[in-house]
Amino acid sequence: MNRKVKKILDLLSKEYPNAACELNYNTPFQLLIATVLSAQTTDKKVNEVTKDLFKKYPTVYDFSKLTIQELENKIRKIGLYRNKAKNILKTVKILIEKFNGEVPSNFDDLVSLHGVGRKTANVILANAFNIPTIAVDTHVFRVSNRIGLASSDDVLQTEYDLQKNISKEEWIHAHHLLIWHGRNICTARKPKCEICPINMYCKYYKELYDS
DNA sequence: AACTCGGGGCA
DNA sequence: TGCCCAGAGTT
Numbered sequence: 001m002n003r004k005v006k007k008i009l010d011l012l013s014k015e016y017p018n019a020a021c022e023l024n025y026n027t028p029f030q031l032l033i034a035t036v037l038s039a040q041t042t043d044k045k046v047n048e049v050t051k052d053l054f055k056k057y058p059t060v061y062d063f064s065k066l067t068i069q070e071l072e073n074k075i076r077k078i079g080l081y082r083n084k085a086k087n088i089l090k091t092v093k094i095l096i097e098k099f100n101g102e103v104p105s106n107f108d109d110l111v112s113l114h115g116v117g118r119k120t121a122n123v124i125l126a127n128a129f130n131i132p133t134i135a136v137d138t139h140v141f142r143v144s145n146r147i148g149l150a151s152s153d154d155v156l157q158t159e160y161d162l163q164k165n166i167s168k169e170e171w172i173h174a175h176h177l178l179i180w181h182g183r184n185i186c187t188a189r190k191p192k193c194e195i196c197p198i199n200m201y202c203k204y205y206k207e208l209y210d211s
Numbered sequence: 212a213a214c215t216c217g218g219g220g221c222a
Numbered sequence: 223t224g225c226c227c228a229g230a231g232t233t
Contacts, residue, residue, distance in 0.1 A: 021228085039229040045219075046228090079217035079227080087230085117230045137228050179228060188226090 005149060008198050012177040015197040020176050021127065024050060028103040028128035029060050029095070035123045036088060036115040041078050049075050060101050063092045087115030105129040126172055134175050139182025146186060146204035 022043040025031040038046045053074055057063050071085040078084070091113040095101060103124065104110055110121035122135035185192050199205040
């Protein structure tokens with residue numbers, strides 16, 4: 001990892017010691033469901049729904065007994081609930097029929113599931129299977145672009161592949177730091193550059209300051 | 212590349 | 223009220 005990246009992550013870590021993924025789950029399957037649900041919404045909302053859902057339907061086999069209408073009703077307070085309910089039940093069927101009821105632990109199988117794209121697959125690989133990767137969502141992408149850390153998620157992935165000096169846990173923490181930073185400080189509109197702890201390293205802020 | 216899904220939170 | 227959101231699928 002290059003020096004600038006490390007310095008930026010150190011600063012963020014010091015500034016936001018409690019930044020972390022807040023999704024509630026106990027198993028890879030529950031993480032899969034929670035992550036599919038989390039698209040275009042917040043962890044807080046997802047947890048409100050999954051708390052009751054995972055208590056009554058903890059496993060993939062429990063989910064397989066749900067009808068589409070039942071699942072829609074249970075996740076209705078989250079947006080996009082029709083698509084998500086449909087995708088989840090399709091995925092549950094595939095997990096049972098093709099993957100012996102287990103969540104697959106490789107990228108290609110994960111993205112073959114309904115409702116699971118590149119970002120969700122990486123979240124599952126990193127958090128459930130201890131596999132080095134990083135999920136690039138809109139926040140990570142935006143923050144990375146602004147500070148000149150990377151111009152694409154592939155570059156961020158490469159950054160991770162190249163460095164072997166920090167643990168997976170540290171890198172996942174770094175990932176959550178970037179997301180937290182993107183949601184709260186480095187927002188898409190009206191970013192709070194004046195209180196940003198890493199503005200001295202930021203290409204976006206420098207251009208703003210120069211103009 | 213553009214469009215759609217979407218209820219709820221917040222200004 | 224209007225705007226926006228820890229994406230993915232379709233056209």
